[in-house]
Amino acid sequence: MEHLVAGHMGGYWIDTRDPEEITEYCDQCGDYDHILLSWQEGKMLEALTDYFSEVKKTKEMIAKDRELGINKADLINIAIWDYDDDKFIIESLSENSYLSEEEKNKLIKVNLQGRKNQIGIICEVFPKKNKIKKKTL
Numbered sequence: 001m002e003h004l005v006a007g008h009m010g011g012y013w014i015d016t017r018d019p020e021e022i023t024e025y026c027d028q029c030g031d032y033d034h035i036l037l038s039w040q041e042g043k044m045l046e047a048l049t050d051y052f053s054e055v056k057k058t059k060e061m062i063a064k065d066r067e068l069g070i071n072k073a074d075l076i077n078i079a080i081w082d083y084d085d086d087k088f089i090i091e092s093l094s095e096n097s098y099l100s101e102e103e104k105n106k107l108i109k110v111n112l113q114g115r116k117n118q119i120g121i122i123c124e125v126f127p128k129k130n131k132i133k134k135k136t137l
Helices: 019-029 044-053 059-067 072-095 101-125
Strands: 003-008 011-015 035-038
Touching: 044 072, 044 101, 059 101, 072 101
Parallel strands: none
Antiparallel strands: 003 011, 003 035
């Protein structure tokens, strides 16, 4: 059985070890920023779709960033970079024949929608300021 480990120590790779062995390895090095997806038939695309459609930061996380002084433009740039990283993973999986062209295109659309949703949440936390119009005499 093959598994995809993504985000572990900042890298992405295909790993054929048992999921418990991978988790044990992550426990030893202390890095828990990873996902583990089963390549069992019928479950891979669903799991990848869930992963690539996730919003990276919740409203609460963005509000905390705002309190810390991170501005809207920087948060939007970070979101774009995050989703570009995901697009790179999709491209890599496709190039290595783990995804068909149809699956790749579906995941790219899902990824773009995730980015759009993330930017929408950022805009909710940073509402537009009302501009005061000056009256001319």
